[in-house]
Amino acid sequence: MSENALEVEGLQKAFRVGAGNVVACNNVNFAIPPGGSMGLVGESGSGKSTIARMLVGLETPDAGTIHVRGRQLGTRERGRAARLRRAKEIQMVFQDPYGSLDRRLTVAQCLDQAMKLHGVTSGTSRASRVSGLLDQVGLLAKHGESKPHQLSGGQRQRVAIARCLAIEPSVMVLDEAVSALDVSVQAQILALLNEIRASSGIALLFVSHDLAVVSEVTDDVLVMYRGSVLEQGNTSQVLNHPEHSYTKLLLSSMPGPCWNPKAVMQRRAAFEAEVAT
Amino acid sequence: MSSLSTPTLASTPVIGRKKRDVAYLVSLGFLLLVVAAALLAPWVAPYAANAVDFTAIWQAPGAGHLLGTDQVGQDLFSRLIHGARESLLGPLALLALATVFGVTIGTVAAWNGGWIDVVLARITDVMFAFPGLLFVVLVIAVFGKGPATAIVALALAYAPVIAKFTRSLALAEMTRPYVDAYRVQGVGGAFLCVRYIIPNLTPPLLGYLVVLFGEGLMSLATLSFLGFGAQPPSSEWGLMVQEGQSGIIQGHIWPTLVPGAAIAAVVVAVNVVGVRLSDRLNSRFER
Ligand SMILES: Nc1ncnc2c1ncn2[C@@H]1O[C@H](COP(=O)(O)OP(=O)(O)OP(=O)(O)O)[C@@H](O)[C@H]1O
Ligand SMILES: [Mg+2]
Numbered sequence: 001m002s003e004n005a006l007e008v009e010g011l012q013k014a015f016r017v018g019a020g021n022v023v024a025c026n027n028v029n030f031a032i033p034p035g036g037s038m039g040l041v042g043e044s045g046s047g048k049s050t051i052a053r054m055l056v057g058l059e060t061p062d063a064g065t066i067h068v069r070g071r072q073l074g075t076r077e078r079g080r081a082a083r084l085r086r087a088k089e090i091q092m093v094f095q096d097p098y099g100s101l102d103r104r105l106t107v108a109q110c111l112d113q114a115m116k117l118h119g120v121t122s123g124t125s126r127a128s129r130v131s132g133l134l135d136q137v138g139l140l141a142k143h144g145e146s147k148p149h150q151l152s153g154g155q156r157q158r159v160a161i162a163r164c165l166a167i168e169p170s171v172m173v174l175d176e177a178v179s180a181l182d183v184s185v186q187a188q189i190l191a192l193l194n195e196i197r198a199s200s201g202i203a204l205l206f207v208s209h210d211l212a213v214v215s216e217v218t219d220d221v222l223v224m225y226r227g228s229v230l231e232q233g234n235t236s237q238v239l240n241h242p243e244h245s246y247t248k249l250l251l252s253s254m255p256g257p258c259w260n261p262k263a264v265m266q267r268r269a270a271f272e273a274e275v276a277t
Numbered sequence: 278m279s280s281l282s283t284p285t286l287a288s289t290p291v292i293g294r295k296k297r298d299v300a301y302l303v304s305l306g307f308l309l310l311v312v313a314a315a316l317l318a319p320w321v322a323p324y325a326a327n328a329v330d331f332t333a334i335w336q337a338p339g340a341g342h343l344l345g346t347d348q349v350g351q352d353l354f355s356r357l358i359h360g361a362r363e364s365l366l367g368p369l370a371l372l373a374l375a376t377v378f379g380v381t382i383g384t385v386a387a388w389n390g391g392w393i394d395v396v397l398a399r400i401t402d403v404m405f406a407f408p409g410l411l412f413v414v415l416v417i418a419v420f421g422k423g424p425a426t427a428i429v430a431l432a433l434a435y436a437p438v439i440a441k442f443t444r445s446l447a448l449a450e451m452t453r454p455y456v457d458a459y460r461v462q463g464v465g466g467a468f469l470c471v472r473y474i475i476p477n478l479t480p481p482l483l484g485y486l487v488v489l490f491g492e493g494l495m496s497l498a499t500l501s502f503l504g505f506g507a508q509p510p511s512s513e514w515g516l517m518v519q520e521g522q523s524g525i526i527q528g529h530i531w532p533t534l535v536p537g538a539a540i541a542a543v544v545v546a547v548n549v550v551g552v553r554l555s556d557r558l559n560s561r562f563e564r
Contacts, residue, residue: 057461083463084463087463091461091462096454100457104476117462163462
């Protein structure tokens with residue numbers, strides 16, 4: 001097996017909803033090389049978060065395998081050592097910058113405890129690492145003493161990224177990590193991510209419904225619809241010359257200068273009719 | 278109502294805040310005084326708790342006896358101060374016991390779900406349907422009366438109530454993304470609950486426990502009043518009320534009024550301080 005940072009094969013997940021099943025992830029395959037960046041796009045409910053959560057072990061796949069640097073991840077980690085090993089392989093940044101930080105801890109405590117958990121026993125080396133991390137994600141030293149509620153959304157998301165980096169994973173999953181931020185802050189965070197990728201070689205899986213954002217930070221992209229991958233390939237190739245009609249629909253649905261909600265809904269209806277047949 | 282002067286931290290109207298500040302400070306001062314008196318009882322009480330003086334029975338408050346005397350001439354002020362120890366430590370012990378069990382069970386039920394949750398739900402249903410005092414009297418009937426049994430029996434009655442409250446708080450807390458973030462970091466379930474989730478529940482939990490402290494103080498006093506809790510020659514406040522009762526019919530209200538008022542005053546003060554404390558903790562780590 002080639003040493004991809006992340007390799008997903010035949011990933012499958014269905015949720016039981018009422019009497020029926022919702023297939024949130026249907027035979028999904030992809031690979032990200034070390035230091036690579038993959039985008040995962042699709043409309044709401046297409047199964048993007050489900051994939052992200054399966055990767056970090058918050059959901060159990062029904063079938064399929066996940067390899068990080070050639071090592072297969074278990075479906076249910078038993079014991080402290082196995083849990084920590086998995087955490088060291090994949091970390092995640094959540095969509096909600098307000099809720100994903102513990103409101104009781106200062107930024108420095110948050111980072112410190114993550115490193116302590118992962119076996120950095122010396123307090124002084126943790127402290128120096130904390131200031132290094134703050135610097136790396138573009139926060140000031142004084143932010144270390146702040147509680148989450150004293151920070152802006154963009155700053156909190158920087159903290160969440162620093163918390164991932166503290167664990168030094170091979171892969172970082174970002175589930176709508178910039179969606180709650182305004183455009184200029186988005187741009188800063190995206191620049192930060194590109195910088196991290198270049199300097200640390202951490203592979204990124206970037207989940208978003210925003211195609212412009214995805215084109216900013218990813219090499220390859222996966223277009224999902226109702227749990228299935230419809231199109232995948234080089235990001236600029238897919239976004240500039242989409243082959244699948246759903247990708248075209250997504251592209252034409254993007255709000256822009258000549259955006260027309262009515263036309264978008266008509267095209268969407270036409271697409272659903274096409275899928276139904 | 279918005280003013281253009283320098284913004285203050287809280288948006289509550291200034292006058293309302295001042296009033297609450299006064300209530301809080303007065304209550305806090307009063308409680309500190311009571312606790313200090315209880316701790317220093319042998320030194321600050323003018324008489325021993327059981328100093329009988331048949332030449333001075335049923336005296337009204339006055340110079341010699343600050344709060345009067347009872348039917349055998351014991352100084353009520355001194356008895357109150359000595360009794361404060363048992364009257365305050367009782368509910369504290371009861372709450373500590375009930376909290377350890379209640380918070381543990383409630384958190385486990387919320388985290389694990391499954392049969393623990395079902396059993397907890399059944400127990401609390403039964404507890405709510407069953408008059409609390411009846412349950413406690415039943416326990417006392419089996420294990421014998423006395424302050425220790427009364428405390429344990431009440432703790433058993435309070436634990437499911439605390440468990441249910443904790444469970445609902447913990448369930449809400451566990452849906453917050455930071456809990457997922459900890460799991461992704463590799464934090465194990467037990468550690469996550471003890472180290473991160475429970476501490477995040479403390480502000481609302483504390484507010485609730487303070488209310489329960491007042492209730493516990495009254496319940497223990499009630500049990501003593503009924504003869505199930507503290508036993509003579511203790512001067513626990515509930516017992517004092519009971520012993521003073523015989524004088525009421527003859528118009529001697531002080532032996533019942535003094536301990537009764539002490540119970541009421543402490544309960545009110547504890548509630549005022551508790552609400553404020555809970556607010557403070559809340560604002561300490563929330564927006
Ligand atoms: N725990 C769950 N139980 C039942 N159904 C679920 C659960 N989680 C997700 N689903 C369903 O799986 C499907 C995919 O959901 P998912 O959250 O992965 O979508 P998404 O692409 O992330 O959408 P969004 O862009 O809105 O975040 C949806 O139909 C959703 O209703
Ligand atoms: Mg999602």
